[in-house]
Amino acid sequence: MLDLKFIRENAGAVRHAAQVKGVDIDIDDLLRVDRELVDLKQRVEAMQAERNANAKLVPKAAPDERAALIQKGKDLAEELRGLEPALRAHEDTLKVMLLRVPNIPHASVPVGKDDSENVELRREGVLPTFDFTPLDHVDLLEKQGWSDPERVARVSGSRSYLLKGEAVMLEMAVLMFAMDFLSGRGFTPLSTTALARPDAFVGSGHFPGGEDQVYKIEGDELMLAGTAEVPVNSLYAGEQLQHEQLPITFAAISAAFRSEAGSAGRDVRGLIRVHEFRKVEQYVLCEASEEVGLEWFAKILGNAEALLAALELPYRVMQNCTGDMGAGKVLMYDIETWVPSEQVYRETHSCSYLGDWQARRTGLRYRDAGGKLVFAHTLNNTGVAAPRILVPLLENHQQADGTIRIPAALRPYLGGKEVIGQPV
């Protein structure tokens, strides 16, 4: 959400942001509703003043004037009541419209319509070469007896997954490694629920708009979030933080649930796109400064890159174009990790800076050094998401005999093992 005053004074910039982000909102319509609401409020205030002034006259009035004054007071009260519904309707309409107003993209963001126009910033790591025919992750898991896709599909349908044996230890090792790594960089570990109230989805910006991606629970207002960003972003909703408390940084591990509505046919095989997964989420709540926000953006991006480097995985960093960054972002980079079986880089991390857009809709405020109450800035990035990260991990580190070489950084989390799996 943007400040209404900012929208009034920068309608052109906001209209342009909506246009380049493909957000369907009519800023002129919003400003019309805003003006009508201002007029209504002014009329109400004038009538209240008139009614109050009139009420003061009654006790001092001559007996023959009193009845008329009392009647005037009743008429004014009636007229005021008559304005209530219009006032409410305008306030509700404006609130819904404001929630749809996109954030202004950073000057560096390329204009584009979808991910095909994201810009590759750089590639890191060396692509693997195999002196044998490499397998994809589905075949590797199957060969090692680490999966059971038919049985789990019978129980849980498509986009479900089950890991068995050492693959489970690998999944937990990579999650623990990420938590260790991030807490070592000062991020407070959180283990949190994916259940959240609708307001938390509004606060993060997933609602309005992303409702079809979210699993709901019959007869319960709680919903299953697709990322810990949703509940974590609302932990401090409505509070007045002190600037000494900032920055608040979390490494939040949680389950994540996604309906993947609209992804029919994409990545139906294997672990890339499943309905429930686990994610370590980097979340930052910092002071209301673009300079500080961009510093944190670089830090959380660097954390994810360092994690991938420690996992010895080649990757590339993409800058998302305006059409692929979502309404709330100022700046967004995806990290894509190499998947040998597809010979392409696939998204494994998504790093975002949102300015005060989330804070404004969540009610995340702090007293700055001057004692002024201001909205904070927020950022998030993936630390690691499993099982998706297992796809490049298994495929890049597979050996000719079907075993998997374990990167040095993960060995402490796998009892020191340098290889998992049996030669097959």
Ligand SMILES: Nc1ncnc2c1ncn2[C@@H]1O[C@H](COS(=O)(=O)NC(=O)[C@@H](N)CO)[C@@H](O)[C@H]1O
């Ligand atoms: N359906 C899915 N199945 C498996 N992994 C997924 C799925 N959806 C997303 N992910 C993983 O979760 C990461 C973050 O998802 S995201 O929507 O791009 N971004 C967020 O959720 C942000 N909160 C940053 O983590 C993705 O990069 C991907 O690695």
